[in-house]
Amino acid sequence: MSSGYISGKAFKSARGLRAFNASSRSRTGAYFLVLGGGLAAGYYAHESGKWDQKSGNSGSGGNSNWKPLLAGTTVINTASIPKSKGFKDYQEVYNEIAEKVHEEEDADDGAGRYGLLTRLAWHNSGTYKKSDNTGGSYGGTMIYKPEETDGENAGLSIGREFLSEFKEKYPWLSRGDLWTLAGVVAVQECGGPKIKWRPGREDIDDQQRVPENGRLPNAHLGAPHVRDVFSRMGFTDQETVALIGAHALGKCHTDRSGYDGPWGPSFNMFTNDFFVRLLQNWHIRKWDGNKQYEDDESNSFMMLPTDMALKEDGNFLKYVKQYAEDQDLFFEDFANAFSKLLELGITFPKDSKPFMFKTLEEQEDD
Numbered sequence: 001m002s003s004g005y006i007s008g009k010a011f012k013s014a015r016g017l018r019a020f021n022a023s024s025r026s027r028t029g030a031y032f033l034v035l036g037g038g039l040a041a042g043y044y045a046h047e048s049g050k051w052d053q054k055s056g057n058s059g060s061g062g063n064s065n066w067k068p069l070l071a072g073t074t075v076i077n078t079a080s081i082p083k084s085k086g087f088k089d090y091q092e093v094y095n096e097i098a099e100k101v102h103e104e105e106d107a108d109d110g111a112g113r114y115g116l117l118t119r120l121a122w123h124n125s126g127t128y129k130k131s132d133n134t135g136g137s138y139g140g141t142m143i144y145k146p147e148e149t150d151g152e153n154a155g156l157s158i159g160r161e162f163l164s165e166f167k168e169k170y171p172w173l174s175r176g177d178l179w180t181l182a183g184v185v186a187v188q189e190c191g192g193p194k195i196k197w198r199p200g201r202e203d204i205d206d207q208q209r210v211p212e213n214g215r216l217p218n219a220h221l222g223a224p225h226v227r228d229v230f231s232r233m234g235f236t237d238q239e240t241v242a243l244i245g246a247h248a249l250g251k252c253h254t255d256r257s258g259y260d261g262p263w264g265p266s267f268n269m270f271t272n273d274f275f276v277r278l279l280q281n282w283h284i285r286k287w288d289g290n291k292q293y294e295d296d297e298s299n300s301f302m303m304l305p306t307d308m309a310l311k312e313d314g315n316f317l318k319y320v321k322q323y324a325e326d327q328d329l330f331f332e333d334f335a336n337a338f339s340k341l342l343e344l345g346i347t348f349p350k351d352s353k354p355f356m357f358k359t360l361e362e363q364e365d366d
């Protein structure tokens with residue numbers, strides 16, 4: 001992989017031009033940093049208040065090598081598919097991940113790996129910041145502190161470990177491609193919509209490119225926080241609500257997030273059930289853990305404060321109601337928003353066509 005730190009004027013350099021011109025395909029793959037505003041340590045000092053407040057982590061997560069990017073830095077990530085690899089190769093990887101996912105359906109008290117892998121893909125991508133194009137899925141930076149030790153990522157090492165054998169078997173596959181592809185597998189293999197996906201992310205091992213803590217949402221907070229976080233990535237209210245509908249899958253773990261339990265009974269099937277349940281009646285659970293909600297009907301299922309915020313905010317609620325009534329609409333909007341999430345911050349060649357993978361079941365029928 002080639003990389004470069006390019007000063008504002010150095011746009012003229014051949015590499016800079018290539019990075020800016022999406023139609024000229026970079027075969028070596030490249031990410032570029034464009035420094036616009038010189039040093040501005042205060043910028044990150046301001047951000048550091050948030051890290052501490054939210055996750056209890058220090059900004060550096062104890063990694064003495066880690067330094068934040070210079071303020072005003074603009075990053076360009078150019079997707080590059082390894083030579084000789086095409087749809088068939090990626091479908092092969094999809095199939096292998098899918099087989100292992102199906103083998104482990106009983107894991108995590110019956111939740112399987114669907115929720116875990118969906119969350120890994122989302123957290124790998126959800127650090128994205130549109131204003132400077134930093135964070136996001138491209139570099140697969142979650143193996144590095146402080147991202148690795150972000151409290152919001154607790155438990156995701158289980159997902160990365162689950163996938164590590166595929167990184168060994170397919171060394172040409174980057175971490176970002178592997179983790180986002182596994183998210184596509186997870187959604188599709190438990191009955192969710194088809195997710196358009198494109199390859200070409202490249203491993204970034206430059207410590208400066210690891211995003212600071214505080215970019216992922218904090219479940220204790222309300223609607224303004226949810227809107228802040230998702231609009232920072234470039235999502236509308238409608239896309240935000242659609243994405244959070246993934247909480248139909250998997251569950252919360254007290255030893256990871258401090259929350260407990262699944263959102264509903266069909267937590268290993270992708271449905272619009274999250275929205276249907278959210279519109280029912282909930283009360284605050286009486287327990288000595290984090291503040292969360294419990295359903296009036298069975299006292300068995302949970303909602304996070306940020307989930308309830310979708311019901312309390314008029315514009316979010318509009319979409320909650322639409323998705324509760326119309327699963328097809330939810331599937332369509334989720335598929336578009338999830339695909340966008342996985343590609344945030346990446347410049348793909350203009351002619352690149354997204355892949356749509358067949359599920360294992362569809363391949364049996366062929």
Ligand code: HEM
Nearest residue numbers: 115116118122217218219243246250251252253256257306
């Ligand atoms: C306001 C936004 C969000 C907040 C605050 C939030 C917070 C959380 C928390 C606290 C957990 C429990 C983690 C654990 O204990 O293992 C969780 C789980 C989960 N989240 Fe979210 N989340 C948000 C948005 C999303 C989005 C956009 C997606 C996917 C597109 C998603 C997918 C999941 C899944 C699938 C799980 C279950 C994980 C498992 O079973 O291991 N979440 N989320």
